[in-house]
Structures are given as C-alpha cells and as structure tokens.
Amino acid sequence: MNNFTIAVLVRNQFGVLNRVTSMFRRRRFNINSLTVSETESPGLSRITVSSSGLETDKKQLINQLYKLPDVCSIKELNITESVTCELMLIKVKNDPESRADVRDAASAFGAKTLDYTRESIIMRLTGTSRELDAFTDLMRDYTILEICRTGIVSLERGSTTISKMEI
C-alpha cells in the first residue's frame, strides 16, 4: 500500500465533483484527502486527491478518471518533485497552566494565532500533512476543542504545468 497524490483538471460543470467522487465510491477507491478549487483558467477546476493503494489500484484509478468526459488532464504528483501543503485551523482550550507551552509549540511550528479569548485559542498552521499531524499530536497534551483541515494542495516544482487538453 502506497500513498499517492493525483491532480485532475476538470471542466467546471455543475455536478463535476459528484461525478469524480461517485466513481471513487463505485470502484471502492479510498480518498484520504480531496480539495477542489478554481484555477487560472475560468472554465477549469483543479481537484487534488490523495489516495492509497497498490500500484495496480493507482493505474486503475487514473484510467477510470480518464473515462470521465469532464476530466481534461490528470497528473500524478511525485512528492519529492512537487510542493505540497495543507492548511489547518485548530482551537485549543486557553488554560493558564498550559498557555505558555501552547505558545511555544505554536512558535516552533510557525502557527499563527488568529483568535484569542479567555477560554480558547485558534491557531492557523500551513505545512505538509505530516507537520500538521505532528502539531495536532502535540496539542493532544492540552485540550483540543475543534480541528478543521483543508486537505492537500500541490504543484509541481519548476515551470512544468499540468498539461491541458482542449476544452
């Protein structure tokens, strides 16, 4: 079992996300993370999906994606050859005894405080999924009230882009 990340350019049509995720569900592919957003081209959206499975699963997933008419382009993003990050908002209890430790950890990870009240602190952290996991793990020593993560986004290093077929 390997983790892999795939970027998919899709036509920005009504229901396109449903088409993609419906295929994942039907063919029983895992989705570890999924993000969708508009791109530099108005008609296109970019889906970044990370999944896990055998090499054959990955091939099958890519081949099944190609069969969706709304899919314009697909690229597997190699972890070392791309810049990948994720954003997390985390709300922890503001406890006078742990406050200083939380602040130290946040500064070590580069997390920014966005909201500070007597009862709670909201911090924002961007980084790799692993960094976010590590920070979350650290925060478990205190009281985590809520977590919200975006899922990963990724671009290839250098000037290469995901090639676009005609729309």
Added chain:
Amino acid sequence: MKLSGADIIVRTLIEQGATTVFGYPGGQIINVYDSLYKYREEITHILTAHEQGAAHAADGYARATGKAGVVIATSGPGATNLVTGIATAYLDSIPMVAITGNVPTTQLGTDSFQEIDITGITLPITKHNYVVGSVEELADTIREAFRLALSGRPGPVLIDVPKDIQTATCEFTEQEPITPEPRQAAKEIRIRDAAECINLSQRPFIYFGGGMTTSGAQDELKELAEILDAPIGCSLMGISAIPTDYPRFLGMQGMHGHYACSMAMHRADCIIALGVRFNDRVTGNRAKFATHAQIVHIDVDGAELDKTVSAAHSMRGDLKLTLQKLIPLLQQKKLPEWRKTIEGLKAEERRTLDNRDGLTPRSAVLTLNKYLNENTPVATDVGQHQMWTAQNISLKKERRFLSSGGLGTMGFGMGAAMGAAIGLKERSVLVTGDGGFGMCLNELATAVTYKIPMVILLMNNGVLGMVRQWQTLFFDKHYSNTVLERKTDFVKLAEAFGATGYHAENLTELDEALKKAFSADGPVVVECMIDKDEFVLPMLPPGGSMDDIITKVGESDE
C-alpha cells in the same frame, strides 16, 4: 429558423440519423411527443408497453444495426423504468441515447410531482449524462451525446430536459451527423513487444469479445489466426462476430462455454485477448486462470487492461488498427502438435455432447437453426435457455446474437428482439424461458400492434432453471422459490394479446410449429416443454478452475 426546444430535440435526432426511436409519453415530455407528431413523416416512434421495453428495444436496435439506439421517456417513473435498460446497455457497451423530460427548472430539487434526479441515479450506468441548462445548448448537447455514445468503447448517454427548456425557443441550424472520435492504434513499441512474445508461443489461442464487433476487425482476426495457426474462442458477447462454423472457431469460453474452447484456453501458452474484459464468468478463480499462458491484451478502454487479470502485454487501442500493425510483425507458424491437441479436445467435446433423442434443450435449438436465414437476429433472455442457445445456435453474420452478457437482465430479450427486427427489417427470434418471458411479456402487445415479425421460442420448464441448477449442485436441492408452478396457458396468452401461439411437447410438434411461425406475419409464441431437471453443461463452478469443470451430472445425483 427559430424552433422550440421540443422541436430542436426531434430535429437533432433526425439530423443524427435516428429515424426510429422507442419510448413512452408522459406529462413532462408531452411537448417532445407533439414534435414527434409534427415530424412523423421523418421519424418513427415505437410506443412500447413499458419504458423498460423501450430501453431494451433501443438497445436491440443498436446491437443489430451498430447505430445508436434512442429511447424517450417522461420524468419520474418513466425515467426510473429506463434504468435496467440503460444499465444493460452500459455493461455490454452498447451505444444508446436516452432522453428524459423533467419538471421545469424552477421546480427542480423541490420534490415536484413525478420529479426524480435521473442524472444522479444513472451516474454510474452511463458514459455521461446531462441536465440541459438552456435551450441554446440543447442541440449541441444531443450531438455531443451521440458522439460520446458511439466513440471509443460505446455506451449509453442520458439527457434530462426540464420542461421549460422544451418550450423555450431559439435559433436552430441543421448540421451534419457527428463523426465518432478518430480511432487509434496502440503504441508501436507495445505492439513490437507483444509480437515478440507471440512469436515465441507454441500454443497460441485467440480470444475475442464484444469489442470485435464494435471495431469490425473480423478480417484481421482471421488473418491473425491463419498466421499463428491458432484456434479462436470468444466470450458470450463475441458470439456471431464470426460465423459459428468458421473452421478455427471453438465457440464460447467461460462458465458454460464449449468444452474444447475452455480447455484450449486453459492449455494455451499465449492468449491473445481482443476486446474482452476477463469477467469472473470467464475466468472462474482468477488465481488459477490460464496459469501457463502469457496474456496479450488489446482493448480500446485502457481501464480494462490489468483490471482483473494482469497481462504480460497490454495495449490500449482500436482492435482493427492495432492488429493491422501487429500482423506484419508476426512469423508464420505451423503447429501440428497444438492442432492435434485441439482436435483431441474437439473429439472429447463431441463425446460429451447431448445427443439424446427427442425434445431436449439442445435438439430444440438445433431445430430452430434450420429456420434461420443468414440475416435472422436471435435474442435471448437470461438463464439456462440463454446458455443452451449460446452453445448451439448457428449464426453466419455479425450483430445477429443479442444477449445481456454483462448485467444478465431477465426480460431483456422481448424488447431486444423487437428492436432488432425493426432495425434490420428482418424477422427476429427470441429464445426465452418461462421466467424471463414473464418479466417483459407485456411487450407482446407492442409486437402485435406494429406487426413485428418475431418467433418467440419459449422453453417452458416450469422452474427458474439456472438458479435451480445451482440449488441442485450447491444447495442440497433446496429448491427455494425456483419452482414457478404457474397455470399460465401461453397459447391462450399469445392469443389474448392478438398474437398466435403454439404448444410443442415433442420435436415433431416443435418443427411444425416453427415452420408455421417462420411464415407468419406478426409475432408467434412457440412454447416448447423442457424437463425441469435439464442442466446447462459443461459448468465451471463459480470461483472454480478448469480442473473443477463439470461435464456430466450422474443419474444417481438426480
């Protein structure tokens, strides 16, 4: 020319060459039916008894003609009744365009009367589907649907048209019929690698499926077989792509395939698989499937490669174009040893053939064969009769065997046989069972209304034979809900519908009934009585390998 959306739908269908369509009217598609009335000189609409029958008829029309079948239904239940028909076409890669009406755009999503999310429902059983958002995009959406349905690996496409889009108007300019996406051969380098592998083979076996008919690569197939001195087998979907009596052809492979064909495939050292997808009914236990063989797999759908069986050489490409590039790279073979093995297997198959006197499933199909001409399309339902037909039918031309291979839809045959008869303007044959016929016999009314020449050979054994066979073999003869014990008089039933019916207890009666049926004007039901304990043999038990093949069921077992 300014037209309403409804007119645009019908004009675009005519433009795309869809001059016969199947369907059933209703409230949210009534405008389209008004346009069908308006343009009735240019387009024929066949009104079926049920939307499912219409979908199967459009499917049968497509299978027989190679054109996209068109089916039209209203919103809600009209649309949901299409689902089995669309899924049947999807699993067998049949080009179909389904058009459904829906409630006006402003009412979508409010659970209006007869509103259903048919695009959501059909997402996993269509190549693509659309909800049309404006009348301006309607014509191009239909054109795109035809292009998708017919390109690459064909399949069904659904277009859902809200009522307000049907009534809105816009400018319409007729265009040329679409051309499917250009076909492409597989990559040269892959073809070269595959050729090397095939050239080393001592026991090559060619195995083709439905993709053979879609690609029209029969000439290349025969050339390949001659060069390799190889036997040919097919999947259920491949039947009729080449003549049944073609000398190198061993017939169908799989769970109930021909003995020689299945064994030859098992013994081969190289399987050249053309337009097939190695379904579980073909491979049995995948771990034990063709363990001695290198597989060379060519398919137009890349997702079929290495999906269930991993091939030594897999290539995405059109069969015809790829074979044209592959064949010149192959060395002429002479394989007397392999030939001898095949001849031995064929002799073994002849020994196990059911040659009993009297009316048996096999003798019934052999009797039917006498009356087929080379153009007669033969449809089946699903079950024992389907396998008996697949094993024993004799066909000369491509697109003449219509059977629900992937989905295994009981009730498919009635609609399919009607669609094929209409598409080819030929008398069609339906071989069915009392179970399958019971599911869609309402379409007998349609066949009578349109005077569709059809011979319905109904093998009546009073049981759901295929399930019962499994119960006999694997469930200690617990015949749970497979004994029909119905009191239906099929001769009277046929007559009540306005058709003709015959009843045959023996071969002579069957022969006489068929003789009359094949000269009748409209549909004729020929009921022939089959013993409930008849088996489909050989049988590869589910999940078994060729070592587990059952060729005989002992008397003591019964």
